[in-house]
Amino acid sequence: MWRLHQFPLCPFSRKLRLLMGEKGIPFELWRENPWEGTEDFLALNPAGRTPVLHDPDKRVTLCDSQAICEYFEETVERSPMINGTATGRAEIRRLVALFDENFYFDVTAPLLHERMKKRLVLRQPPDSKALREAMKMAHGHLDYIDWLIDNRPWLAGSTMSLADLAAAAQISVADYLGGIDWKGHEQTLGWYSVFKSRPSFRPLLTERMEVIQPPKHYSEIDI
């Protein structure tokens, strides 16, 4: 069986868990703290990052969430998530990169640093200026997602795609860490609430990372 090396608040591992859940691919979770940079983990992934997907029996190791998602798109027919015309597929991948790179860099990464890494690893208080800045950036990104939802049923077009999974993965981590103020983002909230009730999403919402507690609304389905 696939073994997914990850930690609960890694947004890229969440994107992959959502995809594997939607496609019905079995896997077990394997806890990894990439920041420890252990020899064993670097032997699996020289980039030292989660997610890594490993099958010890078949001796296959896959790294990088996007490379792994493309792999499953190519090998598992069920629930295609990069589908449609070539331009439609380019639009899906554009948005995945926007969430994986820009949203992550502007919002999720600083929140993870201030609220997870400082708490669990560095034992420092969070910097409130950095938190405010991340929340401000989150507003800008949610404005753009509101606009997408105003114009399309799903983020990249008429059907659910990897763009939705990538956005939900980043947003869920930011929401867990108290970085999302939903006021004024009714469109995104509506889309996200539908998402939260999917079977692929439930395991993410019930999981907790050590002492870090999410706000009360985080795992509620009706908000």
Added chain:
Amino acid sequence: MWRLHQFPLCPFSRKLRLLMGEKGIPFELWRENPWEGTEDFLALNPAGRTPVLHDPDKRVTLCDSQAICEYFEETVERSPMINGTATGRAEIRRLVALFDENFYFDVTAPLLHERMKKRLVLRQPPDSKALREAMKMAHGHLDYIDWLIDNRPWLAGSTMSLADLAAAAQISVADYLGGIDWKGHEQTLGWYSVFKSRPSFRPLLTERMEVIQPPKHYSEIDI
């Protein structure tokens, strides 16, 4: 015709130029300074980043170098660059991400900041500590590329792939900016020299970005 919005030292635009060159897809260069964040450019790409590929007649706009490379892999048969088995393709994409993200973050981005942005935009001297750190990181990455070349004819396996183009694109920008010390990296240098003589690479090597001059060896083919 495709219009490629880019600036000469954008490594992601270079990856795309190499791919389009190898596949024989015609395009014209359109100079963009993404750091200016003009309204016109943000209307093309809300992420405000190069490369953007735009066809004004067909009214098609594609953003994100990887999304665009996948688009051409799907639509242009000639010179496939993400080829082979599903695991082989995952290996190509893992390496592309390693160069586009880790090499860029550790080496190319700090060099661009210190030697291009500070010179042309901020009018500040470069920080020699940051330059030394980027060059040290470059060594580590070249060690890994040496190891790949010791074990495989091309970076991802037996044929040239997008992994080679992605690596060459990042290395060429770092080399232009004086960030590569080739001593001790004979394997990578051998692979890179072969690459430099390809017709797709020639236009990159003769181009200059404003007042910034590359070291003498940069555009020489036999070194």
